[in-house]
Amino acid sequence: MTTGPVKLRPEILALPAYRQGLAAPEGFKLSSNENPFDPLPGVLEAVDAASRRLHRYPDAAAPEITARLAAEWGVEPDEVIVAAGSVALLMQFTLAAAGHGDEVVYSWRSFEVYPWMTVLPGATKVAVPNTADHRHDLDAMAAAVTDRTRLVLVCSPNNPTSTAVTAAEFEGFMAKVPADVLVVLDEAYAEFVTDPAAVNGRTLVGRYPNLVVLRTFSKAYGLAGLRLGYGIGPAEILAAARTTSVPLSLTDHAQMAGLASLDRADELRARVADIAARRDAVYEALLEQGWSSIPRPHGNFVWFPTGERSAEALEIFRRHGIVARAYLPDGIRLTIGEAESVENVLAASDEIARAFG
Ligand SMILES: Cc1ncc(COP(=O)(O)O)c(C=O)c1O
Incomplete structure (x- = not known):
């Protein structure tokens, strides 16, 4: 009998564990791109009603929320996939499309889950550097597609840089990517976009045989704690991604909360407009402080390209009661949160601007 450590996959052991945005025991937690508002009216009641069925498994097919989203998007129910967060969907699409030796192309820096979920099925990461102004380089991404590419991820607005891909750029990109390569447009922050030139998955539905659009209830809808995300795309692609799901991981609570939230479209719009207006005001104030590099x-967040001095900048935010998130050695991402946080944010950013010259 041999002894020694259990044999595990070396590429998995080499992966860093998922790091969550830090909590803020005192002060404002602006480290996880969460929504500062309470759940929309009707959500707590819907969750409470679902709790009475806790001894039962959820309905794995999630028929109600699926039908509702299909109606909202003007598609068939089999062109909608729902899961416990869009991060679960990202994983499912990666597993469905890419295996050992296949390539997954994404922009970098972008959502930190992309490299991680590429490694899990044994696929190869192809990270295409962002442009100098922190945007996706879609020409370079299209050029990075080879006959081994199985998945290309486009994140707009991009987490963590908050830049958006334009509709024209995206269409040009889709024209270059072969139609047998899956493209996932990750629009976790789409509801906060006010720029009419930005890409919007809603206008793309039904136009491409290889495009899936991902959305989530975690950000604008404020349901991060319940886990509900969805994708819209061609039925055959979604069917493959359903096969790679963890069965029964989407709770009835999440489905019911999603339905209740969709009933409150006006309130949602008002909240989103509030955050977008605060974001724009903060950005203008930052420009006045001399932050021309931002x-x-x-999205509902701002990117400070503080580079090698990001740890120092993070500490200055912390001293002002703000917990932001550092992406070393590139910069700091700061969520637009409560109105009351803005004064502290701008005091900290002013101090950083002065200290860094
Ligand atoms: C770009 C992007 N996509 C997807 C997600 C996943 O969101 P969720 O799993 O909460 O739906 C996030 C969350 O931070 C994100 O930033």
Whole structure:
């Protein structure tokens, strides 16, 4: 009998564990791109009603929320996939499309889950550097597609840089990518976009045989704690991604909360408009403080390209009661949160601007 450590996959052991945005025991937690508002009216009641069925498994097919989203998007129910967060869907699409030796192309820096979920099925990461102004380089991404590419991820607005891909850029990109390569447009922050030139998955539905659009209830809808995300795309692609799901991981609570939230479209719009207006005001104030390097934000967060001095900048935010998130050695991402946080944010950013010259 041999002894020794259990044999595990070396590429998995080499992966860093998922790091969550830090909590803020005192002060404002602006480290996880969460929504500062309470759940929309009707959500707590819907969750409470679902709780009475806790001894039962959820309905794995999630028929109600699926039918509702299909109606909202003007597609058939089999062109909608729902899961416990869009991060679960990202994983499912990767597993469905890419295996050992296949390539997954994405922009970098972008959502930190992309490299991680590429490694899990044994696929190869192809990270295409962002442009100098922190945007996706879609020409370079299209050029990075080879006959081994199985998945290309486009994130707009991009987490963490908050830049958006334009509709024209995206269409040009889709024209270059072979139709047998899956493209996932990750629009976790789409609801906060106010720029009419930005890409919007809603206008793309039904136009491409290889495009899936991902959305989530975690950000604008404020249901991060319940886990509900969805994808819209061609039925055959979604069917493959359903096969790679963890069965029964989407709770009835999440489905019911999603339905209740969709009933409150007006309140949702008002909240989103509030955050987008606060974001724009913060950005203008940052420009006045001399932060010309910050890209115009399109999500509910702002990117400070503080580079090697990001740890120092993070500490200055912390001293002002703000917990932001550092992406070393590139910069800091700061969520637009409560109105009351803005004064502290701008005091900290002013101090950083002065200290860094
Ligand atoms: C770009 C992007 N996509 C997807 C997600 C996943 O969101 P969720 O799993 O909460 O739906 C996030 C969350 O931070 C994100 O930033």
